[in-house]
Amino acid sequence: MLTIWAILIDGLIYASWLFLVAAGLTVIYGVMRILNMAHGSLYALGAYASASSIGWYYASGGDQLWIAFALLAGCAIVIGAIAGFIMERGILRLMYGRDEVLMLIVTFALLLILEDLMKLVWGTTPYFAYQPYAALGRFNFGVLSVSGYQIMVVGVSVVVGAILWFWLERTRTGKILRSIIHDREVSEAMGVNVRRMFTMTFVIGAGLGAIAGGFTAPIISVVPGIGVEVIVVAFAVVVTGGLGSITGAAIGALIVGLARAASIHTMPQLELFIIYAVMAAVLIFRPNGLFGQATARKI
Amino acid sequence: MMRLQKTEMLLVVAALALGLSSLISPDWLVFTSTLAIAAALVVMGVVMLMRAGLVSFGQGLFYCIGGYAVGLGGRFLGVTDALALVGMGIVATVALAMVLGLLLTRYREIFFAMLTLAFSMILYGVLVKSHGLGSTDGFGVVNWSILGYQPDPGHESATGLWLAIVLALAAALFLNRYFQSSIGLACEAIRENEVRVEYMGISRRQVLYINYVIAAALGSIGGSLTALTAGHVDPTMAYWTISGEFVFIALLGGTGHVAAPFIAAFIFILVRTYAVELFPNSWQLILGVVLLLIILFLPKGIWSLFTQKRRAEA
Numbered sequence: 219m220l221t222i223w224a225i226l227i228d229g230l231i232y233a234s235w236l237f238l239v240a241a242g243l244t245v246i247y248g249v250m251r252i253l254n255m256a257h258g259s260l261y262a263l264g265a266y267a268s269a270s271s272i273g274w275y276y277a278s279g280g281d282q283l284w285i286a287f288a289l290l291a292g293c294a295i296v297i298g299a300i301a302g303f304i305m306e307r308g309i310l311r312l313m314y315g316r317d318e319v320l321m322l323i324v325t326f327a328l329l330l331i332l333e334d335l336m337k338l339v340w341g342t343t344p345y346f347a348y349q350p351y352a353a354l355g356r357f358n359f360g361v362l363s364v365s366g367y368q369i370m371v372v373g374v375s376v377v378v379g380a381i382l383w384f385w386l387e388r389t390r391t392g393k394i395l396r397s398i399i400h401d402r403e404v405s406e407a408m409g410v411n412v413r414r415m416f417t418m419t420f421v422i423g424a425g426l427g428a429i430a431g432g433f434t435a436p437i438i439s440v441v442p443g444i445g446v447e448v449i450v451v452a453f454a455v456v457v458t459g460g461l462g463s464i465t466g467a468a469i470g471a472l473i474v475g476l477a478r479a480a481s482i483h484t485m486p487q488l489e490l491f492i493i494y495a496v497m498a499a500v501l502i503f504r505p506n507g508l509f510g511q512a513t514a515r516k517i
Numbered sequence: 518m519m520r521l522q523k524t525e526m527l528l529v530v531a532a533l534a535l536g537l538s539s540l541i542s543p544d545w546l547v548f549t550s551t552l553a554i555a556a557a558l559v560v561m562g563v564v565m566l567m568r569a570g571l572v573s574f575g576q577g578l579f580y581c582i583g584g585y586a587v588g589l590g591g592r593f594l595g596v597t598d599a600l601a602l603v604g605m606g607i608v609a610t611v612a613l614a615m616v617l618g619l620l621l622t623r624y625r626e627i628f629f630a631m632l633t634l635a636f637s638m639i640l641y642g643v644l645v646k647s648h649g650l651g652s653t654d655g656f657g658v659v660n661w662s663i664l665g666y667q668p669d670p671g672h673e674s675a676t677g678l679w680l681a682i683v684l685a686l687a688a689a690l691f692l693n694r695y696f697q698s699s700i701g702l703a704c705e706a707i708r709e710n711e712v713r714v715e716y717m718g719i720s721r722r723q724v725l726y727i728n729y730v731i732a733a734a735l736g737s738i739g740g741s742l743t744a745l746t747a748g749h750v751d752p753t754m755a756y757w758t759i760s761g762e763f764v765f766i767a768l769l770g771g772t773g774h775v776a777a778p779f780i781a782a783f784i785f786i787l788v789r790t791y792a793v794e795l796f797p798n799s800w801q802l803i804l805g806v807v808l809l810l811i812i813l814f815l816p817k818g819i820w821s822l823f824t825q826k827r828r829a830e831a
């Protein structure tokens with residue numbers, strides 16, 4: 219019984235982190251049909267921004283927790299949005315209309331560039347921002363002890379998911395975006411400024427990736443290469459749920475999160491393997507993921 | 518008798534010239550050339566898939582299996598013959614590719630790309646966790662011989678180069694014919710329009726399946742050659758950024774000709790050797806920028822420079 223509770227709690231925590239990481243990826247794909255391989259780098263960028271700002275704040279004598287959190291989220295969002303804007307306006311815009319696969323390679327090139335730019339700016343020594351994590355303490359549920367920070371990440375993830383859902387389903391902008399997803403040319407003919415919508419979507423998606431990195435920074439040591447590892451896992455989540463669907467990303471995150479937690483508590487040697495096994499299993503039966511829509515065959 | 522085509526004669530001549538040049542060129546160049554040929558073999562597999570409209574971000578899977586087959590065969594089975602080791606890699610790879618191919622031929626575009634990526638990452642994960650095989654450090658490859666001939670310690674690299682040349686020449690000659698064969702042409706047709714290919718009575722899954730398995734075998738040979746030359750294998754061979762490098766080389770060369778991957782691989786390996794030494798922290802930056810420039814200005818790769826010139830002359 220204890221193991222089951224541990225699996226549920228760990229799975230939920232991991233799933234909420236996965237959702238944060240994957241949300242931006244699925245938003246960008248859904249609207250723009252670009253699978254952004256540089257999403258992991260945006261995550262790393264957010265992590266670096268928040269780790270260095272928090273490090274600076276505590277080193278200069280600050281001890282207000284709420285300012286630390288404001289810095290963490292603020293710096294991550296701002297740097298992610300700026301990077302996203304530059305990437306979309308400067309490079310991706312030149313490539314629109316090419317194959318989806320070619321866009322994958324373009325974003326791979328962006329990933330390579332961003333990885334080294336980060337090394338040039340932040341060096342190769344690790345950054346730590348443990349203070350917010352330590353400040354929130356631990357909570358006990360019976361014999362299980364969970365850190366307060368991780369409970370907060372679950373909350374952040376739920377809030378982000380709710381905002382995204384509301385934005386896409388209940389606002390005017392969301393409706394326009396859904397019309398672009400449905401048929402880009404017709405929306406354009408109806409007077410939708412598709413290019414501006416693309417820029418906005420990419421900036422928001424990039425910001426989401428950076429927030430995920432920002433909130434992860436206090437849990438990990440921020441080193442070069444964290445982004446490269448994240449992108450594959452985020453992709454697995456998004457594909458399991460169905461590319462381009464927010465609900466899908468949430469369900470995919472829950473399935474993958476619980477499966478990984480179950481494997482850690484029962485068969486730890488399968489940990490790395492299980493994420494991809496879940497993905498492959500889902501794809502065998504539903505080639506477009508759980509919530510994905512099949513595309514029409516072209517003749 | 519099959520008539521020798523012009524391309525085939527040129528390939529044979531180029532191979533002989535490269536082999537003979539190893540007599541005079543310095544050791545590091547021989548070593549680099551062998552690595553470039555090994556990479557080009559893997560890239561030929563990537564190119565084969567590209568001709569069918571598929572981009573594989575997981576060719577490192579077969580590259581790694583080829584490498585580990587050499588390492589494991591020498592270490593646990595006591596096999597030291599290079600050809601036998603390469604053969605073992607091919608057998609293991611083809612067996613795996615025949616299973617994975619059943620699943621992967623159902624997917625296109627980014628799904629194919631990311632699924633191949635995921636499979637290679639599974640192997641990476643398994644190898645990192647297997648401490649008996651040195652975990653992330655990998656392990657060394659035994660001293661190898663070829664058909665009973667044991668190369669002198671100082672002249673291993675030249676023998677390695679000859680082995681690579683022979684295997685690569687065989688692969689290039691085969692591919693040159695393959696691209697003109699009905700399956701090779703059907704692959705290009707699938708890239709253009711799958712449904713019409715089906716209308717003509719060709720099974721696209723069968724065509725893609727055969728194409729995928731051959732591409733995998735080439736990847737394995739490349740991995741085996743790298744392991745024999747470098748004398749070491751480690752799990753990063755299966756890491757997805759390595760597969761990304763192969764995609765990079767394939768785009769650099771273009772899919773127009775069997776010789777293109779070789780030229781591109783030579784440029785890539787030579788530039789990398791210097792760039793990693795001179796700018797260790799901005800090597801990937803250069804790579805990324807060049808990749809973007811190729812996509813923007815040379816969408817058909819370096820090879821298109823040759824063909825454009827010839828067309829201009831004619």
